[in-house]
Each structure stands twice: as C-alpha cells, then as structure tokens.
Amino acid sequence: MIPISPASNPSSRWHKPHEEEFRISDPRTNDRIRVPEVRLVGPAGEQVGVVRIEVALRLAQDADLDLVEVAPNSKPPVVKIMDYGKFKYEAAQKAKEARRNQANTILKEVRFRLKIEPHDYETKRKRAEGFLQAGDKVKAMILFRGREQQRPEQGVKLLRKFAEDVADLGTVESNPTIDGRNMVMVVAPHKNKSEAKAEQNAQRAATKEAARQARSTPDEPTPAAAE
Structure with a gap:
C-alpha cells in the first residue's frame, strides 16, 4: 500500500484517524483498511467500481473525507467515501431517539x-x-x-x-x-410515539387548512340572486 504523507494534507482525520474514538465494533476506516482492492462507493452513493486500495484512499483524502468499510465480508470489501465523524454522530442521535421513543x-x-x-x-x-x-x-x-x-x-x-x-x-x-x-x-x-404524534399533528394541520379554505371560499349565489 502506498503510504499517504500527513504533510500532503493537514487534515486531522488522516494523521489521527479517529484513534481516540475507535472501538472493536466500529468499521475499519482509512489506513486500517488493509486489503489490496475494494469496491468503491462515492460520497453521493455513486458506484465507482473495483479499485486498488491506494486509489480509494487517495480519492477520500482529496475530498477531505474518510474511507469507511461498509461491507467487510464482500469480495472485494465494499468501502464508501464519507464524513465518518458526522456519520457516527447521526447514528448516535438516531439510537438516542429510538431509546427515547421506547422509554x-x-x-x-x-x-x-x-x-x-x-x-x-x-x-x-x-x-x-x-x-x-x-x-x-x-x-x-x-x-x-x-x-x-x-x-x-x-x-x-x-x-x-x-x-x-x-x-x-x-x-x-x-x-x-x-x-x-x-x-x-x-x-x-406499528408506529412509535414520535411517528404517531407527527401523523396526528399533520392530520390536525390538514383539518385546519381545510376549514380555513372553506371559510375563505365565497358562497355561490343562489338562482334568485343570480337573476
């Protein structure tokens, strides 16, 4: 694997690739992905195809993003270019929301x-x-x-x-x-508390809007009035 010099890009994600946050259950990221080639998915979800790991790392580095292994058991493994810190934060927020809904x-x-x-x-x-x-x-x-x-x-x-x-x-x-x-x-x-509440709020809003439109629509003239 071609080493990537920290001097070529000062981004902290590359010379300190989330070491302090790393857990055994976390996916491999950046230089921890040690396979000869990968199937690369771009940051917008586009399929790049099978490339050498050096190419995938360089593309991620050029975009100032992380290379994250999303399907390690595939042949070759599937990796995606993304902001891993943002991904972990959003996943933690979703888990927190799920726990809150359950509680x-x-x-x-x-x-x-x-x-x-x-x-x-x-x-x-x-x-x-x-x-x-x-x-x-x-x-x-x-x-x-x-x-x-x-x-x-x-x-x-x-x-x-x-x-x-x-x-x-x-x-x-x-x-x-x-x-x-x-x-x-x-x-x-079938629906958790937040989904049920959102649906109820949407129904109330639709009812209010229908009532408002009914009030703002002028009554049609009666036949006598039309004459």
Missing part, C-alpha cells in the same frame, strides 16, 4: 371477560385502537371466573380474534400466556 411507550391495559357481550367487546377494541394509534402498547387481559380457568383455549381464541381485529395498527409482541387467574397478551403498535 415513552406506555403499556395500556384493556380487560375482557370470557363471556363478553359484542357491544362491550367493540368498546374495548376501539379503546385499544386509540392506544395503538397514539404509539402505545396494549396489554389485553382476560379475567377468568371460577371454572372458566378450565377453558384456557377459549381465552386464546378471544385474544387471537382481538389481535386480528387490531392487526392494521399493531402486531402481537407476546402471545397469550396464563398469569395467575388471568390470561394476557401484548400488542405493540
């Missing part, structure tokens, strides 16, 4: 009786759908009475029906299980 997710509870009336079931289902639309998980619980505990298959049947009825908004995270005198199942929303 903000609330487990709501909906309780059923084994012999529930249809209208009561519909009320419970609609309540659960509201929870899921808001980005919260739903804990569906069946409360067994007396000998009903001897018919757990009926509880499973009811919970599976419930899961099918709300499938457009959530998916089963934990299958029906016995918990003391009860049977529980958890349904997780």
